[in-house]
Amino acid sequence: MQKLVEGAVTEALRDGGGEAIRLYVAACAERMAPLFVGLRASDPGREADLDFYAESVRDLWHADRPLADAAEGVHQLERFPELQPNEEGITDVADTYAFFAVLCLRYALLAHGSGSADDAVSCGHAALTAMGMLDQNVAGASFLAEEQRLQSLALNGDAAGLWDASVTAGRERFRAVLGRLNPS
Numbered sequence: 001m002q003k004l005v006e007g008a009v010t011e012a013l014r015d016g017g018g019e020a021i022r023l024y025v026a027a028c029a030e031r032m033a034p035l036f037v038g039l040r041a042s043d044p045g046r047e048a049d050l051d052f053y054a055e056s057v058r059d060l061w062h063a064d065r066p067l068a069d070a071a072e073g074v075h076q077l078e079r080f081p082e083l084q085p086n087e088e089g090i091t092d093v094a095d096t097y098a099f100f101a102v103l104c105l106r107y108a109l110l111a112h113g114s115g116s117a118d119d120a121v122s123c124g125h126a127a128l129t130a131m132g133m134l135d136q137n138v139a140g141a142s143f144l145a146e147e148q149r150l151q152s153l154a155l156n157g158d159a160a161g162l163w164d165a166s167v168t169a170g171r172e173r174f175r176a177v178l179g180r181l182n183p184s
Helices: 007-016 018-040 047-060 070-077 093-114 117-137 143-156 159-181
Strands: none
Touching: 007 018, 007 117, 007 143, 018 047, 018 093, 018 117, 018 143, 018 159, 047 070, 047 093, 070 093, 093 117, 093 159, 117 143, 117 159, 143 159
16 A cells, blocks of 8 residues: 655654644644534534534644543544444545545544554545545645645644644635535
8 A cells, every 4th residue: 555644754753753743633634624524514413523523623733732532532533423334335425525534533633642653644644545536536636735745844843824724725625525516
């Protein structure tokens, strides 16, 4: 399997320590958040999941210390329908991107709680995989290249600029997925 996370990013995560890992995964999760929140906002009975997701992403930005309840958060996420196996697999556009958003947050919580560079790389890999798929399905898109650029940027330590860039990128991704769901 090809590793989508660039070698320099992986090395920087291994060398950077806990705070670098926590900032990196917070940014990855932030960029993927609109996909889950936006695609599941109208699903009846998912209000608590939406709140939990949004609160978890917000809490990830406290990069100066690991989350005390990260393992509990992972267990809660693992009960989300997106991470439940089903015989049909995932074929729906909205379900696909919601799955990758939940998977990204799962690895983000794991990495934030443990400081594991491997979990951080898995978090980044989930985001890159989703963006690669989006590039394949949106003419002229460059979401994969943008995600790679933002993952590298995440390791420079500028949390404010990274948050702004991540929020903007997340919105653009959501608009692109909406365009796939509702072609004009």
